[in-house]
Amino acid sequence: MEFTFDSTYSLKEFFVENSEKFENTLLSEAVNVKSKISEILQIGNIDLVNNAHKLVIFIIDGKNEELKSFAKQEGIAWATHSLELSFKLEWVQAIRRTLWNFIEKYYELVTENDPEDFFQLEQEFNNSVDEFLNAFFISFSTYKDSLIKVQKELVENLSVPIIPIDPKICILPLIGSVDSHRAGIIKEKVMSEVAELRIETLIMDLSGIGKMESDILVDLMQIIDGISMMGCKTVITGLRKEIVMDITKSGIVFNSETTTLGTLQQALNEYFVEEKHQKV
Structure with a gap:
């Protein structure tokens, strides 16, 4: 070279x-x-x-x-x-x-x-x-x-998609499996959003979840009780047969202020559409 x-x-x-x-x-x-x-x-x-x-x-x-x-x-x-x-x-x-x-x-x-x-x-x-x-x-x-x-952090935020539908009502559609880590994320995010947005009614749709372990059910009840203390009512929709069986076996019961409905659409009709009609 x-x-x-x-x-x-x-x-x-x-x-x-x-x-x-x-x-x-x-x-x-x-x-x-x-x-x-x-x-x-x-x-x-x-x-x-x-x-x-x-x-x-x-x-x-x-x-x-x-x-x-x-x-x-x-x-x-x-x-x-x-x-x-x-x-x-x-x-x-x-x-x-x-x-x-x-x-x-x-x-x-x-x-x-x-x-x-x-x-x-x-x-x-x-x-x-x-x-x-x-x-x-x-x-x-x-x-x-x-x-x-x-x-x-982005995935965690997306895994807890709290969707406001008016200044007082929000929807939390949960999809996929919920382990202890995700349950902790849900708890922290829900508490923070209820406090920040002053949510009065949280519609928690569980139709996308097929099964929950008993310890996760306890976490769910703690979330419901926690936001109840903050003045927020919880509406549970879409409870699948498997989750209902897990709940009955565990002996866990929702607090008296919690409402359960079959579908998300029912909840929207009752808490969103009727509220709009009352305002009119």
Whole structure:
């Protein structure tokens, strides 16, 4: 491989003048990543080749703070778009190997060189690559955790969809299974919403739930009793046969202020439509 070289070149100038050869060598080193470059660019707008040049220049110039900041940005980008970490690790290690091939060639071409300088440079550059990887993985992990937390909170909020139908009446349609974790979320969300929205009637539709364990039924009764103390009446609709059997077996009974109706439509007719007619 023919290199462009002049005795006056600094190491940085040598890399800049031979940037195309650097790219070709890098792509031959990163076998698995090479075929993913276009896909990664399309998914996350991450230009791996240009970023490799940027990383090398930061390393050569000894710009450690800029290098760490760049690593953090990269970590956030890879976490945001859920890109495979194995590709990033392979790519950076390929950059490390290619960088050293070029440094070795540069020192061969320089007539006056000190071997001690070469080994000192090796240590500094390796430390810089390791610092980049460390900052990248910390940033990736931290941002990924924050994304998971946000997504979890979103799912939790969606799992307790309290729907206002007028200033005093809200519907809580519960769908799917309810475990102790979700029951706790429901309890906290319902209490907060009743207090904040000053809900007077909460229609709790259970038609989407097929079965409840006895401890979950106890949690449900605690929610009903709790909002009753806050001045909110509970209307239960859609009790399926399986839940009714679980309730009767457990010996749990609704408090006297709780109303049960067969369907959500019945509850709406009684508590929403009639209220509108009374206002008229």
